[in-house]
Amino acid sequence: xxxxxxxxxxxxxxxxxxxxxxxxxxxxxxxxxxxxxxxxxxxxxxxxxxxxxxxxxxxxxxxxxxxxxxxxxxxxxxxxxxxxxxxxxxxxxxxxxxxxxxxxxxxxxxxxxxxxxxxxxxxxxxxxxxxxxxxxxxxxxxxxxxxxxxxxxxxxxxxxxxxxxxxxxxxxxxxxxxxxxxxxxxxxxxxxxxxxxxxxxxxxxxxxxxxxxxxxxxxxxxxxxxxxxxxxxxxxxxxxxxxxxxxxxxxxxxxxx
Amino acid sequence: xxxxxxxxxxxxxxxxxxxxxxxxxxxxxxxxxxxxxxxxxxxxxxxxxxxxxxxxxxxxxxxxxxxxxxxxxxxxxxxxxxxxxxxxxxxxxxxxxxxxxxxxxxxxxxxxxxxxxxxxxxxxxxxxxxxxxxxxxxxxxxxxxxxxxxxxxxxxxx
Numbered sequence: 001x002x003x004x005x006x007x008x009x010x011x012x013x014x015x016x017x018x019x020x021x022x023x024x025x026x027x028x029x030x031x032x033x034x035x036x037x038x039x040x041x042x043x044x045x046x047x048x049x050x051x052x053x054x055x056x057x058x059x060x061x062x063x064x065x066x067x068x069x070x071x072x073x074x075x076x077x078x079x080x081x082x083x084x085x086x087x088x089x090x091x092x093x094x095x096x097x098x099x100x101x102x103x104x105x106x107x108x109x110x111x112x113x114x115x116x117x118x119x120x121x122x123x124x125x126x127x128x129x130x131x132x133x134x135x136x137x138x139x140x141x142x143x144x145x146x147x148x149x150x151x152x153x154x155x156x157x158x159x160x161x162x163x164x165x166x167x168x169x170x171x172x173x174x175x176x177x178x179x180x181x182x183x184x185x186x187x188x189x190x191x192x193x194x195x196x197x198x199x200x201x202x203x204x205x206x207x208x209x210x211x212x213x214x215x216x217x218x219x220x221x222x223x224x225x226x227x228x229x230x231x232x233x234x235x236x237x238x239x240x241x242x243x244x245x246x247x248x249x250x251x252x253x254x255x256x257x
Numbered sequence: 258x259x260x261x262x263x264x265x266x267x268x269x270x271x272x273x274x275x276x277x278x279x280x281x282x283x284x285x286x287x288x289x290x291x292x293x294x295x296x297x298x299x300x301x302x303x304x305x306x307x308x309x310x311x312x313x314x315x316x317x318x319x320x321x322x323x324x325x326x327x328x329x330x331x332x333x334x335x336x337x338x339x340x341x342x343x344x345x346x347x348x349x350x351x352x353x354x355x356x357x358x359x360x361x362x363x364x365x366x367x368x369x370x371x372x373x374x375x376x377x378x379x380x381x382x383x384x385x386x387x388x389x390x391x392x393x394x395x396x397x398x399x400x401x402x403x404x405x406x407x408x409x410x411x412x413x414x415x
Contacts, residue, residue: 040260047263051270090285155274162277165285188287192312197281 022217025142029216032143041140045148049110053156056109057102061160064097065089065167072168073176082178086187089168094196095256098161100248103207106153107240111215114145115236118219119229127220142220146212153208154201161200199255206251207244214240295345297385298326301356301369306337307395308367309358315341315369316359322347322371341369349382351375357393367395 032038072088118141121127127137173180191197215236222232282288306328315323323343331338353374360367374380374391383389 043267044263046270047267051266054270094281094285152270155270155277158274158277158281162280162285165281184284185287187285189314191286193282193286193288197278197286 018217018221021221022213025138025217025220026146026213028136028138029143029146032139038139038144041144042147042151045144046152049106049114049145049149050152050156053106053109053152054159056105057156057160058163060101060105061163062167064101065093065164066171068092068097068164069168069171069176073172073178082172082176083182083186085172085178086169086183087190089172090165090187090191091196093161093164093168094191094200096248096252098157098164099200099203099207100244102153102157102160102204103211103244104241106149106156106208107211107215107244108237110149110152111211111236111240112233114149114212114215115219115222115233116229118142118145118216119222119224119232122220122222123224123226123229125224142216145216149212149215150205150208153211154204157200157204202255203248203251206247210243210247211240214243296323296342297345297349299323299341299343299383300386300388301339301341301392302331302334302388302390303337303339303356303358303392303394305394305397306339307358307397309339309369309395310367313366313368315343315356315371317347317371317373320347325369339369349384351380352383352387352389353380353391354383354389355391355393356389358395360396 068089069085072085073082076082076085076088118127121137121141127141130137130140169180169183172178173183218232218236218239222228309325309328311325311328313325314321315325323341325339326342327340329338329340330336350371351374353376355372355374357370357372358367359370
């Protein structure tokens with residue numbers, strides 16, 4: 001009994017400690033003075049995290065859009081409302097699936113890579129040798145990765161939504177024969193720039209922030225061993241995905257509730 | 258990979274994402290920059306607006322000539338007060354015009370149909386802020402069924 005209470009206390013203290021460490025890391029990453037050299041490092045990370053994630057985003061978006069189109073068509077045709085397929089596909093993608101699925105893929109593709117990279121740097125003591133050379137690893141390693149990820153993910157989400165809507169239109173218009181004028185004009189009548197596109201962008205920016213933060217924290221504070229790195233990588237993907245889904249619910253309440 | 262190639266790839270990435278955003282805004286949301294060519298507001302009082310919503314279209318012969326901007330309740334008469342944002346490029350309508358709430362199809366969205374009235378020497382055109390009183394409310398299906406049943410009962414008695 002006493003043991004259990006002790007454990008509870010220990011857990012909560014270590015939770016607060018971890019939160020504090022993550023917060024300190026975040027603040028030092030956020031308030032890095034941008035220089036030209038630093039901008040180059042960010043650009044490299046946009047390449048690593050964004051451009052290299054592009055194939056999986058494009059392929060996943062295409063398939064998700066086509067599945068949405070097909071399933072939506074099969075339901076809507078029963079009500080003679082197949083013209084509304086465009087609305088259904090566009091709204092579900094812009095509001096929910098675009099940001100969320102991109103975030104989940106991003107957590108799996110880029111978040112895990114970030115954690116493993118930073119964790120291995122720590123395990124091989126590259127981070128401590130940087131400190132010996134009076135280079136702050138938070139500024140040299142963490143900050144560019146943070147900003148690179150936060151910049152790259154919303155762009156990926158836009159591309160995901162666009163490709164998926166195109167996939168839905170391919171299935172709906174070209175295969176199932178919905179009138180293309182109706183498909184697009186009904187969609188245009190019901191999609192709103194602020195309510196759908198801007199809010200979707202806000203969602204994906206928040207998700208990017210959370211994913212990159214979780215990934216970098218887990219890498220930076222990983223146990224410096226091969227088992228520790230694998231554990232940290234797993235934790236990144238699991239925690240980031242769960243946080244994204246939970247945050248999505250909360251954001252949706254505020255935006256559309 | 259050399260730095261130049263990376264810069265080129267990132268440049269393409271940013272261009273592609275900007276293009277995606279523009280396409281989403283233009284093609285999916287149907288946003289056009291030349292839309293706001295000036296507009297004026299009209300008020301309309303209905304008895305019942307049914308399922309009318311903000312941003313529902315106002316149509317004249319099928320052409321969208323405006324949109325519902327706000328729906329409030331007139332506290333004095335307890336009737337809905339609808340604010341309409343009419344596009345100036347379609348001009349002004351005589352004060353004898355009437356509005357009715359119609360439904361697109363059997364189960365579709367509701368919109369406001371505008372029927373322009375006759376123009377005579379002493380008829381003025383509706384200007385910004387004027388109110389249209391000649392309105393027809395939305396058809397409420399339950400009321401219709403009630404009336405139908407009532408008339409059937411009457412017939413049964415005879």
